[in-house]
Structures are given as structure tokens and as C-alpha cells.
Amino acid sequence: xxxxxxxxxxxxxxxxxxxxxxxxxxxxxxxxxxxxxxxxxxxxxxxxxxxxxxxxxxxxxxxxxxxxxxxxxxxxxxxxxxxxxxxxxxxxxxxxxxxxxxxxxxxxxxxxxxxxxxxxxxxxxxxxxxxxxxxxxxxxxxxxxxxxxxxxxxxxxxxxxxxxxxxxxxxxxxxxxxxxxxxxxxxxxxxxxxxxxxxxxxxxxxxxxxxxxxxxxxxxxxxxxxxxxxxxxxxxxxxxxxxxxxxxxxxxxxxxxxxxxxxxxxxxxxxxxxxxxxxxxxxxxxxxxxxxxxxxxxxxxxxxxxxxxxxxxxxxxxxxxxxxxxxxxxxxxxxxxxxxxxxxxxxxxxxxxxxxxxxxxxxxxxxxxxxxxxxxxxxxxxxxxxxxxxxxxxxxxxxxxxxxxxxxxxxxxxxxxxxxxxxxxxxxxxxxxxxxxxxxxxxxxxxxxxxxxxxxxxxxxxxxxxxxxxxxxxxxxxxxxxxxxxxxxxxxxxxxxxxxxxxxxxxxxxxxxxxxxxxxxxxxxxxxxxxxxxxxxxxxxxxxxxxxxxxxxxxxxxxxxxxxxxxxxxxxxxxxxxxxxxxxxxxxxxxxxxxxxxxxxxxxxxxxxxxxxxxxxxxxxxxxxxxxxxxxxxxxxxxxxxxxxxxx
Numbered sequence: 290x291x292x293x294x295x296x297x298x299x300x301x302x303x304x305x306x307x308x309x310x311x312x313x314x315x316x317x318x319x320x321x322x323x324x325x326x327x328x329x330x331x332x333x334x335x336x337x338x339x340x341x342x343x344x345x346x347x348x349x350x351x352x353x354x355x356x357x358x359x360x361x362x363x364x365x366x367x368x369x370x371x372x373x374x375x376x377x378x379x380x381x382x383x384x385x386x387x388x389x390x391x392x393x394x395x396x397x398x399x400x401x402x403x404x405x406x407x408x409x410x411x412x413x414x415x416x417x418x419x420x421x422x423x424x425x426x427x428x429x430x431x432x433x434x435x436x437x438x439x440x441x442x443x444x445x446x447x448x449x450x451x452x453x454x455x456x457x458x459x460x461x462x463x464x465x466x467x468x469x470x471x472x473x474x475x476x477x478x479x480x481x482x483x484x485x486x487x488x489x490x491x492x493x494x495x496x497x498x499x500x501x502x503x504x505x506x507x508x509x510x511x512x513x514x515x516x517x518x519x520x521x522x523x524x525x526x527x528x529x530x531x532x533x534x535x536x537x538x539x540x541x542x543x544x545x546x547x548x549x550x551x552x553x554x555x556x557x558x559x560x561x562x563x564x565x566x567x568x569x570x571x572x573x574x575x576x577x578x579x580x581x582x583x584x585x586x587x588x589x590x591x592x593x594x595x596x597x598x599x600x601x602x603x604x605x606x607x608x609x610x611x612x613x614x615x616x617x618x619x620x621x622x623x624x625x626x627x628x629x630x631x632x633x634x635x636x637x638x639x640x641x642x643x644x645x646x647x648x649x650x651x652x653x654x655x656x657x658x659x660x661x662x663x664x665x666x667x668x669x670x671x672x673x674x675x676x677x678x679x680x681x682x683x684x685x686x687x688x689x690x691x692x693x694x695x696x697x698x699x700x701x702x703x704x705x706x707x708x709x710x711x712x713x714x715x716x717x718x719x720x721x722x723x724x725x726x727x728x729x730x731x732x733x734x735x736x737x738x739x740x741x742x743x744x745x746x747x748x749x750x751x752x753x754x755x756x757x758x759x760x761x762x763x764x765x766x767x768x769x770x771x772x773x774x775x776x777x778x779x780x781x782x783x784x785x786x787x788x789x790x791x792x793x794x795x796x797x798x799x800x801x802x803x804x805x806x807x808x809x810x811x812x813x814x815x816x817x818x819x820x821x822x823x824x825x826x827x828x829x830x831x832x833x834x835x836x837x838x839x840x841x842x843x844x845x846x847x848x849x850x851x852x853x854x855x856x857x858x859x860x861x862x863x864x865x866x867x868x869x870x871x872x873x874x875x876x877x878x879x880x881x882x883x884x885x886x887x888x889x890x891x892x893x894x895x896x897x898x899x900x901x902x903x904x905x906x907x908x909x910x911x912x913x914x915x916x917x918x919x920x921x922x923x924x925x926x927x928x929x930x931x932x933x934x935x936x937x
Contacts, residue, residue: 297411299451301424301468302460309381311460312421313348319377319417322353325368328385329359345381362390366406372416383422383450387443399567400442401819408449422447424459430728434841437728523697526616526663529647529656559688561771563818565794568602576601576609576875584881592848593871599826600872603799611872612705612799615660615865616698617858618789619644619651620806622782624714626672627756628721631738631749632713640711640856641666650855651709654862660707665694667712670780673721674759678780684772687781691788692795699796706793707865709858710806712782717753719805719835721760721778725769726812727842731757734835739854771816779813786810787817794821801865802827804857808839815843828864829853 298315302308316322328342349355358365365386372378380386390403411418424447425440451457457469577598580589590597600609621641623629643649645664647656655662668687670678679687698706720734731754738749764777775784787810793800802808802825814821827845830836832852840847848868853860 297414297418297454297456298420299447299454299457300419300421300460300465301447301451301457302421303424303427306460307463308421308423308460309345310348311458311463311465312379312381312419315419316377316379316417320352322350322377322379323372324349324353324355325365325378325380326355326357326385327359327362327365327380327382327389329389359385359389362386363403363406366403366410369407369410369414369416369418372414372418374415376416378414378416378418379421380418381421383420383446384443387439387446391438391442399820399823401445401562402564402567404442404446404449407446408453411450411453420450420454422450434727434838438842438844523693524663524665526661526697526701527645527647527652528661529652557689557692558685559692559788559791559817561816563791565791565818565820566797567820568599568823569605570602572605572607573598573602576607579607580875582880582884583875583878585878590871590875593868595846595848596826596868596871597875599799603797603824608876609872610876611869614701614703615658615705615707616701616703617651617655617660617662617707617709617862618694618698619662619664619858620667620708620710620712620782620785621664622667622669622710622712622715622780622785624670624673624678624712624718624780626674626714627752627759628670628673628714628717630717630752630756631740631746633741637711637713644711650859651711651862654859658862658865660862660865661703663694665785667785668781670714670718670782672756673718673778673780674756674763677777678718679776679784681772681776683781684776684784687775687784688772688788688791691785691790692792693788694785695789695792695796695798699793699798703798705799705801706789707801707858707861708786708789708803708807708810709856709861710782710786710804711856712806714753715782715857716805716833716835717757718778718780718783719809720753721757722774722783722809722812723835723839724757724761725764725774725778726815727838729835729838731761734838736833736835771813774813779809782806783809783813787813790814790821790825791818794818794824798824800825801861802845803829803859803861804831805833805835805839806857808836808843808845811843811845812839828868829860831860 298312300308300312300315302311326345346355356368358368365380369378369380390400411420423443425443426447428440431437431440451469454469456467459466459468577594580594580597597609600612601607604610619641621637623637640649641664644652644662646652652662668679668683695706716736720729720731723729723734724731735750735753735757738746738753740746760778767773767777771787775787779787783806786806790800790810791814800807802811807825808827811822811825822843822845825843825845827836827840827847829849829851830840830847831854836847839845849860849864851860851863853863855863
């Protein structure tokens with residue numbers, strides 16, 4: 290190999306920069322080279338792409354062997370880990386590898402964990418390896434969510450691989466500039482490249498010590514005994530009876546009281562890079578494949594087969610069951626300033642009290658679905674256009690509080706959480722979070738403001754847009770870390786929701802999202818634990834532009850398109866009975882007889898059924914029914930006292 294003293298080299302460069310030719314020049318004197326191709330074949334009608342691939346193949350000497358990893362991106366780490374010391378590998382390139390990694394066919398997959406596995410495989414690789422990757426850090430921020438997801442993932446991969454490699458070189462206009470070497474003042478010697486620029490490179494000594502591949506390692510620590518964590522009392526879990534009282538023979542085990550969560554004395558610190566569990570990546574696809582074998586008339590479940598795949602992955606079985614115990618977390622926290630323009634003062638508090646009393650849309654839908662309800666008071670948020678929404682210590686306390694809410698639910702046997710919100714200004718706060726995390730323009734993610742009389746208030750909408758715009762301008766030089774975004778823009782409800790997602794992920798409890806607060810929390814949670822989004826299911830986007838954008842970035846495809854506007858959480862509860870029915874059906878139906886299932890019963894051999902001609906069926910009674918009189922009014926449950934909030 291032409292690089293003396295270096296075992297692994299990362300070659301970065303822009304489009305048509307000559308990076309591939311330079312990488313190939315580094316291995317020209319190797320007796321045998323294994324070329325690892327990561328890019329998919331692409332559209333057969335895309336002749337330009339086929340020409341690019343053909344040019345790459347034509348440059349490879351006949352003595353080289355080629356190995357394809359496009360079918361399974363995780364196999365690249367296995368190829369590197371199993372390479373022998375006498376081998377030379379050329380991986381071209383990581384851009385194609387990330388493209389396949391983000392493909393929906395390979396989801397759910399933990400992008401962060403897969404990148405970490407690749408970096409670890411490079412660090413421990415015994416062979417000599419040259420890796421090629423596009424440099425995206427100098428380009429403009431893409432205008433599409435998918436483009437931003439690609440650049441984010443590729444940027445993370447480049448950083449992790451650069452940390453793991455012995456040397457890093459940037460190729461600009463055919464000129465290599467060495468960014469990292471193992472010894473200061475030394476430069477790897479490159480063999481003559483196809484481009485003359487390879488021999489004209491000027492040495493650039495490394496200016497910083499190399500980081501290790503453990504940069505992506507999980508960080509979950511605890512405060513010392515000398516820093517006790519202030520305890521915040523958890524709100525009461527409410528179980529309301531639906532307006533039509535259930536018959537005495539119906540079970541109501543879901544209404545059992547919830548266990549009290551013990552005090553958290555460890556002072557859990559939530560930090561980026563936490564290693565939380567992932568859903569079973571094999572159970573989901575296998576469960577969907579199993580649906581094709583069931584005795585179902587017609588084409589099957591349609592788009593709802595994704596519900597079966599999601600439930601199978603989160604339950605770790607190919608035959609998932611319907612969620613028996615469901616809890617709704619209704620987050621109540623107001624945002625001051627222009628974010629709340631167009632809302633009536635005290636309206637959100639009235640909605641929260643209504644839910645506690647078992648009245649209102651959310652409480653009644655929860656009762657009909659047999660779900661318990663927990664109204665959670667979150668810290669009020671300051672005007673984001675003037676100052677941070679929360680203090681840093683309030684963010685820490687809110688994250689831990691949300692985590693404990695999820696733990697409480699898991700300890701009580703809850704199998705599914707539903708996130709809802711009823712605070713003033715939540716949509717504007719969520720829009721600010723999306724603008725900071727996904728580069729969205731505030732007007733494009735802020736829905737129209739509808740007054741109580743059903744009229745559109747454009748003046749209030751413009752005030753909200755201005756508040757978000759001013760907040761982004763105020764924080765333009767601030768860090769875009771997860772906790773910084775929560776403190777500056779997100780506020781209390783988004784912070785608590787983020788803690789709920791992380792805690793639910795840690796306890797393997799899936800979460801049904803519905804509305805701006807939930808998806809904003811999903812965006813923030815990516816930087817704390819990338820696994821969290823794989824435990825989330827989006828039933829409906831509700832016609833909200835912020836939910837549409839966040840769903841695109843998070844890879845969450847809405848199952849329905851009901852366009853209900855009943856408050857955050859209501860769409861999920863409306864869809865819940867349908868989702869449960871799909872799971873119950875998929876678990877109960879047998880395999881089709883033609884595929885080895887039980888044979889169809891012979892009507893002549895068995896007991897006469899209701900369709901047999903020998904059975905006398907009663908004549909149907911088509912008498913006009915008597916009009917039903919007004920039933921007894923439902924008073925609902927007694928109102929529960931609202932829980933207070935003490936910032937940690």
C-alpha cells in the first residue's frame with residue numbers, strides 16, 4: 290500500500306472532486322484489492338447514473354475483486370471486521386451506504402448505532418482500508434426534509450469514521466489536503482494518481498488529537514449524593530367511565546388504580562448519545578409477511594399492515610396482540626407572548642379541568658377506548674421572542690419528570706402511551722422547534738388560527754409567525770443542542786414530552802403521537818437517543834403542516850387521513866379502536882387451508898349450521914322500533930385536584 294504507517298484512510302471530497310481517483314491511487318501497488326461497492330444499482334432508466342457506475346467499474350484493474358453491500362447496509366461492518374491482515378479494501382463510498390441505510394425498506398433501524406458499529410469495525414480492522422465519502426459540510430442546507438436527513442446522517446458518519454481512521458484527506462478540485470495524520474509533520478506518500486494533482490499535494494499536519502470511536506457511546510450518568518434531585522409529585526391517573534355505563538358483565542380491569550412510582554433518588558442525567566433499546570428488527574417484517582398466509586378474503590389489511598409490523602417489532606413477536614392497557618398523557622402548559630396569539634385567556638386551564646372531571650372530547654374518547662387519563666401540568670414558558678422559554682435547570686427537571694411518567698406507566702402494566710396537549714401557544718413553540726431542528730420556515734409549519742366561533746384569525750397567525758421569527762433571530766448564535774432548543778424555544782410541555790418518549794423507549798413502551806407537541810418532542814429526542822423515534826407511531830397528521838414535516842423527517846408515515854381538529858391526542862384515540870381491531874384480527878385468524886392451515890369443515894359431516902337448509906331460522910322482525918327517549922345524563926367522575934409543578 291502507498292500509505293506508509295497508516296492502516297486506515299478516509300478520503301473526503303465533493304462531487305467530481307477526484308476523490309475516487311485519488312483513493313484508487315493509494316492502493317495501486319497492492320497485489321490484491323477487494324473493492325467494496327455500497328451504492329445501489331438505481332433506476333434502470335437512469336442512464337446518467339448507469340454511466341457513472343460504468344466509469345467506476347472501468348477504472349478497476351482486472352486483479353481486483355468486487356463485493357456488493359447495497360442489499361444490507363449493516364453488512365459493511367461485518368466485511369471490515371472479518372478482513373484478514375494481508376488484505377486491502379477500498380470502500381466507495383459512504384454516501385451510497387447512507388442512502389441505503391435511510392431507505393424505508395431497512396427500517397426500523399438505528400442509524401446512530403449502525404454508524405457506531407461501522408466506526409468500531411474500522412478501529413479494529415486488521416486489513417488496510419481506504420474509505421471514500423462525500424463531504425457535505427460545505428454545501429447549502431437542503432430544502433427538503435429527506436435531503437436534510439441524508440446530510441445529517443452522512444455528516445455523523447463522516448465524523449465517526451474520521452475519528453476511527455488513522456489518516457484523513459480532503460480532495461478539492463483534484464488537490465489532496467491531508468487533515469489528519471498519526472504523527473505531526475508527516476504526510477502519507479501517495480502513488481501517482483490518474484490525475485496529476487495527486488503528486489502536488491502539500492502536507493498539512495494534524496492540529497488536534499484524534500478522537501476515539503467511542504464518541505457515539507451512550508452517556509447516562511447519575512448525580513452524586515451531595516446533589517439531591519428535588520422530587521416532583523406525579524399527577525393522579527384518572528379513569529373515567531364513558532357516558533353510556535357499561536353492562537355489569539363487562540370487565541373493567543383497565544380501571545385498576547395505578548401503582549405509585551418510587552422516588553427517583555439517583556438524579557438521572559439525560560444526555561446525548563444514550564443507548565436505549567430498539568424494536569425487534571426481524572419480528573416486524575416477519576409479522577407482515579405472515580399476514581399474506583392468513584385466511585383473509587380480499588387483498589388484506591392495506592396500509593394498516595404497518596400497524597401489525599409496528600406492534601410486532603415493539604412487542605418482539607410475529608403475532609402481536611392488541612394493546613390491552615392504554616394511558617393518555619394530557620400535557621397542560623401555556624406559552625406566553627406572541628406564541629399564544631388568538632387564544633382565550635384561561636381556556637387551556639378550563640380544558641384541563643374538564644378532562645380531570647371526565648368531560649370534554651379527550652376524556653370521553655379515552656373512556657370509550659378503556660384508556661386511563663393523566664393530566665400533567667408542565668412549567669409555564671416565557672415569551673420566546675424576548676427570552677428563553679425555560680431555565681436550564683427547569684429543562685433538566687422537566688426531562689426527568691417526563692421520564693418518570695413513562696416509568697410509572699410501565700410499572701402499572703401500560704402497553705401503549707398516547708401523547709396529547711392542551712396548552713396555549715403550543716403550535717408556535719412546536720413550529721420554532723421544527724425551524725431550529727429541520728430548517729423549516731415558520732409560516733410553512735404554522736397552521737391557521739381558528740377562533741371559538743370558527744373564523745380564521747389571520748392577524749393572530751401573523752403575530753405567531755413574528756414571534757417564532759424573532760425567537761429564531763434571538764437564538765441565531767446559540768447552540769442547537771437538544772437541551773438548548775428546549776430551553777430557548779420548546780418550553781415545558783415539549784420538554785416533558787421529550788422525557789416521556791425517552792422513558793418509554795427505555796421501558797419498551799410504544800407511543801402513539803398526535804399533534805405538534807408530540808412530533809416536536811420526537812425531533813428533539815433524536816439528538817438524545819436516536820432509538821426513540823422507532824417506538825413512535827403516528828395515527829394521523831390531522832392536516833397540520835408541522836406534523837406533516839416532522840413525520841417526513843422522522844420517517845413516520847401517518848396511517849389515516851381523518852383531518853379531525855378536536856385537540857392534540859383526539860385523532861389518536863379515534864383511531865385506537867380501529868388499530869386494536871386490526872391487531873386482534875391478525876392474531877386470531879388461521880392460516881389459509883391452501884397454505885397448510887386447517888381444512889375447511891364439511892357441512893354434510895358436521896352439525897347443521899345456520900346456513901343449512903334443514904335448520905328452521907326464525908323470521909326476521911322488521912317492525913318499526915320505538916323512538917328512544919332521552920337517557921340519563923352522565924355526570925362523569927368527580928373532579929380531581931390539579932397537580933402542581935415544582936421546577937427541579
